[in-house]
Amino acid sequence: MGDDKGRWWLRVATLGTDGHDPRDDAELALGVIFVVLGAGVVTQALIAMPAGLPLAAARAWYLALTMTLSGVVVGGCIGTLRRGTVPAAPWGWASLVLSLAAMPAFTHIMPGSELLGSWTVSVFGFAQLSVAAAGVWMHSVPRTFLLSVAVGGYYYWLLIAAGGPYGQVSVVANALNYPVFALAISLVSQYWRILAQRTHDAHQEALLATRQMELDRYRMTVHDTSGILRLLGDEATPDEVLPAVRRQALAEANRLRHYLASPTGGAGRVGEADSGRVRLGDVLGEAVDGFADLPLELSTALGADALLVASDAVAVAQAVETLLHNVRRHARASTVWVHADTTGDRWEVVVRDDGVGFTADPATYGFGLRTQVLAALTKRGIAVEIDSAPGEGCAVTLSGPVAVPDAREHR
Structure with a gap:
């Protein structure tokens, strides 16, 4: 038994706080309710015992039965506090059988006038407690009700x-207390346990989602960097490519340092904040910087002045860089075009190459296309269209709404 199990008062005091399994908290709460009810029944029985003892036809039996029933309940309460949950079925059956066996004994040794509505015959209170507790330890509403x-x-x-x-009406009314109390407690305990299980499951799902999100964030951070490192380490990389790759490696090193230092893993690129507006021409200018080794033709005149909110600019810059990294690694293209345009209130960027191409099937996309381009942009409301076929190159079209100028720019 751990320290938390033994220090029940500490567990009760911190019931429902962070760091506790909600299922354990539910069992402890049910146990505390049982302890309160049990303490109340024992207290009432002991208070009424001096008045009932002179009325008993067999005082020794009256005293022995009352103290035995009280002792069983006190033992159950102590066990509940130590274990942090309602007593298990063995205690429940023992308590119930003892109460049922004592009921005819009390009706035999006590006057009929004391059998209804008097705590001098406390066995009925103990029986009701045992039946109510069964609503928790039996774990079945139908069986408890029967x-x-x-x-x-x-x-x-x-x-x-x-x-x-x-x-007879009074007897029937009192008899109904047994199914009413047992059914109410059984329903509450079952609902409580279901709610605790759902809370636990939701917490586990949130932890898994957080871990997956962190993994995706890490993969997005190192995906392009891994390609740069591969080029740097590959002896077959042409000498004329190395200066541009080294510039990209230095930029990526700075970005990774920023990622490690930032609690949110910021990208450290254009439009890092969510406020302000960024020109599309500036976004693409930064995105293509470092790809001088590619046969790249940049045409942004028609869309250079389109404004993007800063957070969209970050996503677009990262997506274009990922596309260019993919071209560098896989396309074997003789020409790469990056074209920007504006039509009405929408901007458009097309990254196209005349390389080897591939089958445009989302099921086969790698992490870069699937996560850093499609997922990252579509969740921001930026449309992505990928058009490619083996031997026919690839064209990726990005389009989104032109942002309204920031009011601060006019001050």
Whole structure:
């Protein structure tokens, strides 16, 4: 048993706080309810015992039965506090059987006038507690209900057979307490457990989603960098390509340092903040910088002045860089075109090459196309269209809304 299990008062004091398994909290809360009810029943029985003892036909039996029932409940309460959950089925059955066995003994040794509505015959209170507790440890609403109906019927038969000075309606009303309490507690405990399980499952799903998001963020950070490192380490990389690759490597090194230093893993590129506006020409100018080794033709005159919100500019710059890295690695192109245009209130960027091409099937896309281009842009409302076929090169079209100028730019 761990320290947390033993220090039950600390667990109760921190019930529902972060760091606790909600399923354990649910069981502990049910256990605390049982302890409160059990303490109340024992206290009432002991308070009424001095008044009931002189009325008993067999005082020794009255005293022994009352103290035994109280001891069983106190033991169950102590076990509940130590384990952090309601007593298990063995205790529940023992308590219930003992209460049922003591009921006819009390009706035999106590006057009929004390059998209804008096705590001097405390066995009925202990029986109700045992049936109510069954609503928790039985883990079944139907079985609990059937058990409680049987106990209620047993109670009704005993009191009617005792023939005390009370009406049948009063006995029926009291007998109904057994199924009512048991059913209510059983329904609440089942709902509580289901809610705790759902909370636990949601927490686990959130943890998995966070881990996956962090993994995707890491992969997006190092995807392009890995290509640059491969070019630097490959002896077959042409000498005329190396200066441009080294410039990109230095830029990526700075970006990775920023990633490690930033709690949010910022990209450290154009439009790093979410505020302000960025010209599309500036976005593409930065994106193509470092790809001087490619046979690249940049044409941005028609769309250079289109404005993008800064966060969109970051996503577009990263997507264009990823596309150019893919061209460098796979396309074997003789010409690469990066073209920008503006039509009405929308801008458009086309990255096209005359390389080997591929089958444009989303199921076969690698991480770069799938995550850094398609997923990153579409979640920002930027449309992406990929057109390619083996031997026919590839054209990727990005398009989005032109941003309204930032009011601060006019101050």
